[in-house]
Amino acid sequence: EAQVTQNPRYLITVTGKKLTVTCSQNMNHEYMSWYRQDPGLGLRQIYYSMNVEVTDKGDVPEGYKVSRKEKRNFPLILESPSPNQTSLYFCASSFGAGGVNQPQHFGDGTRLSIL
Amino acid sequence: AQSVTQLGSHVSVSEGALVLLRCNYSSSVPPYLFWYVQYPNQGLQLLLKYTSAATLVKGINGFEAEFKKSETSFHLTKPSAHMSDAAEYFCAVKIQGAQKLVFGQGTRLTINP
Numbered sequence: 001e002a003q004v005t006q007n008p009r010y011l012i013t014v015t016g017k018k019l020t021v022t023c024s025q026n027m028n029h030e031y032m033s034w035y036r037q038d039p040g041l042g043l044r045q046i047y048y049s050m051n052v053e054v055t056d057k058g059d060v061p062e063g064y065k066v067s068r069k070e071k072r073n074f075p076l077i078l079e080s081p082s083p084n085q086t087s088l089y090f091c092a093s094s095f096g097a098g099g100v101n102q103p104q105h106f107g108d109g110t111r112l113s114i115l
Numbered sequence: 116a117q118s119v120t121q122l123g124s125h126v127s128v129s130e131g132a133l134v135l136l137r138c139n140y141s142s143s144v145p146p147y148l149f150w151y152v153q154y155p156n157q158g159l160q161l162l163l164k165y166t167s168a169a170t171l172v173k174g175i176n177g178f179e180a181e182f183k184k185s186e187t188s189f190h191l192t193k194p195s196a197h198m199s200d201a202a203e204y205f206c207a208v209k210i211q212g213a214q215k216l217v218f219g220q221g222t223r224l225t226i227n228p
Contacts, residue, residue, distance in 0.1 A: 042219050045216070058215060104159075106158030109156075
């Protein structure tokens with residue numbers, strides 16, 4: 001089954017404790033992206049990757065890091081989490097950057113609470 | 116910069132009534148347009164996409180959207196609401212050649228029995 005898998009689904013942690021949210025896709029997609037969803041703001045892109053070893057900033061990259069060492073994986077790293085990073089996070093992938101014939105496939109989300 | 120505006124953060128309709136969710140975009144060039152649906156505790160699922168082949172686009176679950184260039188709109192409609200349509204709906208735009216989707220703020224649809 002084609003899917004994007006995120007782990008963990010839920011996490012409560014404390015300020016300053018490094019954490020990683022993993023994302024894996026089994027569709028051989030080149031493009032992967034991370035979004036955060038906040039009430040009233042929709043989804044905002046954090047980082048994206050066009051292919052292995054190619055990453056770039058989205059609209060809200062501050063406080064986040066990513067890596068793309070393998071095509072299927074695109075982990076999101078919070079080196080020193082802060083309460084303003086409490087949010088719902090989504091990973092997505094596609095065969096391109098989401099053009100007409102390349103809709104993005106989304107994971108089920110990771111709800112992070114930073115105390 | 117391109118943007119997407121969804122009018123109404125919350126829409127409530129009765130079961131069987133018309134559903135209309137509004138989306139306006141700002142772009143100087145023809146964009147790609149999408150509607151996504153998010154059910155509780157799930158990720159986003161593609162409802163439909165504008166391909167430029169036809170201005171009226173049909174999607175899954177009986178939804179459709181009409182692209183109106185003169186109004187820069189891409190409103191989502193369904194003739195008769197069903198209880199299972201209760202969800203949050205997002206309009207998104209991608210400018211050709213750009214590397215990301217820009218999402219609207221989302222509209223939460225509630226269906227009253």
